[in-house]
Amino acid sequence: MRILYLAMKDLSQIIRQKKSALFLLILPVLFTGLLGAVFTRNGQEDPRLPVALAMRDAGALGAYYETLLGYSDTIHPTAPGQTDAASLEQLVRSQKAAAAVIIPEGFSRQTLAGESPRLTVIVDRNAPAGQAADRAIQLAATRLLGAVQTARLGAEAHGPFGSEAARQEYLLASLADAVRAWRDPLVRVTARPAGTGNAAADGFAQASPGMMVFFATIGMITPGYLLLAERRSRTLARMLTTDIRRAEIIAGHTLAMFVAGFLQVILLTLFGQAAFGLDYWRDPAALLLMAGVLALWSAAFGLLIGTLARDENQVVLLVMGATLVFGFVGGAFFPLDLAGAAYAAVGRMMPSAWAIRGFQDIILRAAGWKTVTGPAAILVLYALAFYALAVLRFQSDAAR
Amino acid sequence: MTSTNAIQVKGLKKNYNGFPAVHNLEFTVREGEIFSLLGPNGAGKSTTISMLSCLLPPSGGDALIAGHSITRASGSVKRTIGVVPQEIALYDDLSAHQNLVFWGRMYGLRGSRLSRRVDEVLDLTGLADRRHDRAGLYSGGMQRRLNIGIALLHEPRIVIFDEPTVGIDPQSRRRILDGVKEINARGVTVLYTTHYMEEAQELSHRIAIMDHGRLIAQGTHNELMRMVGGLHRITLTLSRKPAGLLALWRMLAGVHSVSEEGERVRLLVQDSTRVLPTLFESAAREETHITGMDIQEPDLEAVFLHLTGKALRD
Structure with missing residues (x-):
């Protein structure tokens, strides 16, 4: 019962602090709106990966290949300023293009003559974007060859032509039809976000969980400060002169931080659902599980900060320092996949990355509670580690 | 006041990194009395209180509070005391x-x-009218009263005060001392620590004097006074302090101790009337002027000076 009374006292103190509302609700809402708008505006230009296309072929097949590249859901061809190989390589290296394709001179003539001209593709196959672009480029090439083959077979089935010019004319017309057919194929596999399916919401699908996780730890400034004040004002020592046990004191403080964090997540997901159409509440069990583990981790973090800090400045410094690392490295501000494989690998060591992953599984991939148990379990492990450190620190501090 | 022991301290020790902060403490506090631990800062009073409150584990020895051991039954001890x-x-x-x-x-x-106890304590501390104001907005004296009131909420049999008057104005101090007496008048045993001799003298049925973690004397005020007999305390302010003069004074008949405190010299003497002329005469021979003088009847300061050779405030 005393755990509950202690938690109620802490919550009452948290509510009284003006900065609680700022860190727990106002700033996350503002930042979600801001970042979501930025991501969405960028997304509206063309969400597909840019592929620089250097066209050196004057024939029809080069143009058809460009058309087929344009039909892709993954990439869209762009015309680079410089078309020499070195400039194109620089474009790919600087990530201004996911890949570059050089269509050589005589490509159409050689292909129609049954030869196998080589397309030059410049791509970083270690980058996820490069891999996706490469697959799309190969697919367009395969479709072009398929179209050529279809046109040839059509010409053979037609029987003898009056002249070679008539055959060429028929062949090119068939080719145009075959290429056009890929614009709206009979069978089409489309990867769509399973959650909202709403392009405008995509930016918020990154910003909302990102900011929710980012401010889950920043929100611990007030509870951390209250715990520090309790140690410094000797109210903690006074509490230890009553017959409450140390474990009860730790549990009471943790419960208050957990409740504050949990309510923060619930309110922010309701806001995300209402304002941005993010379907957090498709499976309430999954959402409650993720909200619970995120609140547990942030509570353990708050407890650790409250036991480590020696003054108010240190509370802010430790919370902000750790949160910035969790946020920037863990992908709160941008998708980890956009940052390269090495960065993403380091990012996935952050508990924040797993929290964001869990929430994005819910809103983008319609994950149920079983699917998010993986990220949830990892967050619980981090929470236990933080909690153990906090308890050790608390015990040694209270003994002084 | 009864003859039953409320607190019995038996060989209590506390070491910090091998340094003895409290050394082999032995004393008893009888039920219903006010017992003061008197000593200068760093004497080990707060460490003793922390051990008796079960905040610090002792390095050795034990204490029984209302019959409960602080080392084996800390929960029972905590339910018995208010700190x-x-x-x-x-x-x-x-x-x-x-x-x-x-x-x-x-x-x-x-x-x-x-609810009843909260109302009673608000009345007792005189804070009933401002019960809904934030404690942070109270004056220092009001905060002190609330600080004391909290320790009385569960109607403890024993209340331990750890220097409750440090850094407050005389009016608030007066209220606190009166409050301690009132609490005691309701049958509560009080263990009071202070480095103010006057407080210990005014409040206590019995006093224990601590220095450097050791108990150097204990008893009633009269018992402690008998340790210094009829010794008077003379405080002299000198124009200068020639070493030879102080050495001479230490050898004078009727002078028990001589100690220096800044510009002043403190002497414990058997009979100030007989010793003073000799002091003036010898000072004049050393071309030293006595520019100020204060003579006090025997008190706890004199006891401390007598036992340690230094003033309580050193």
Whole structure:
């Protein structure tokens, strides 16, 4: 019962602090709106990966290949300023293009003559974007060859032509039809976000969980400060002169931080659902599980900060320092996949990355509670580690 | 006051990194009395209180509080005592009422008993009219009173005060001392620590004097006074302090001790009337002027000076 009374006292103190509302609700809402708008505006230009296309072929097949590249859901061809190989390589290296394709001179003539001209593709196959672009480029090439083959077979089935010019004319017309057919194929596999399916919401699908996780730890400034004040004002020592046990004191403080964090997540997901159409509440069990583990981790973090800090400045410094690392490295501000494989690998060591992953599984991939148990379990492990450190620190501090 | 022991301290020790902060303490506090631990800063009073409050584990020895061992039954000890810490240990952002309700709950009070005790303590501390004001807005004296009131919520048999008057104005100090007497008049045993001789003298039925972690004397005020017999304490302010003069004074008949404190020299003497002319005469021979003089009847300061050779405030 005393755990509950202690938690109620802490919550009452948290509510009284003006900065609680700022860190727990106002700033996350503002930042979600801001970042979501930025991501969405960028997304509206063309969400597909840019592929620089250097066209050196004057024939029809080069143009058809460009058309087929344009039909892709993954990439869209762009015309680079410089078309020499070195400039194109620089474009790919600087990530201004996911890949570059050089269509050589005589490509159409050689292909129609049954030869196998080589397309030059410049791509970083270690980058996820490069891999996706490469697959799309190969697919367009395969479709072009398929179209050529279809046109040839059509010409053979037609029987003898009056002249070679008539055959060429028929062949090119068939080719145009075959290429056009890929614009709206009979069978089409489309990867769509399973959650909202709403392009405008995509930016918020990154910003909302990102900011929710980012401010889950920043929100611990007030509870951390209250715990520090309790140690410094000797109210903690006074509490230890009553017959409450140390474990009860730790549990009471943790419960208050957990409740504050949990309510923060619930309110922010309701806001995300209402304002941005993010379907957090498709499976309430999954959402409650993720909200619970995120609140547990942030509570353990708050407890650790409250036991480590020696003054108010240190509370802010430790919370902000750790949160910035969790946020920037863990992908709160941008998708980890956009940052390269090495960065993403380091990012996935952050508990924040797993929290964001869990929430994005819910809103983008319609994950149920079983699917998010993986990220949830990892967050619980981090929470236990933080909690153990906090308890050790608390015990040694209270003994002084 | 009865002859039953409320607190029995048996060979209590506390070492910090091998350094003895409290050394082999032995004393008893009888039920219903006010017992003061008197000593200068760093004497080990607060460490002793922390051990008796079960905040610090002793390095050796034990103490029985209302028959419960501090090392083996800390829960029972904590339910028996109320502790008034030296610092103001309150939640500034909560009102007096909210502080008392919270601490009452921590002491295990519930329901109507909690409400009754909160109201009684608000009346006792004179804070009933401002019960809903934030504690952080109170004056230092009001905060001190609330600090004390919290320790009384669960109606403890024994209340431990750890230097409750440090750094407060004389008016608030007066109220606190009167409050301690009132608490004691209700049958509560009081263990009071202070480095103010006057407080120990005014409040206590019995006094123990501590220095460097050791108990150097204990007894009633009269018993302690008998240790210095009829010794008077003379404080002289000199124009200069020639070493030869102080050495000479130490050898004079009737002079028990001589100690220096800044510009002043303190002497414990058997009979100030007989010794003073000799002091003036010898000072004149050393071309030293006595520019100030204060003669006091035997008191606890004299006892401390007699036992340690230094002033209590050193």
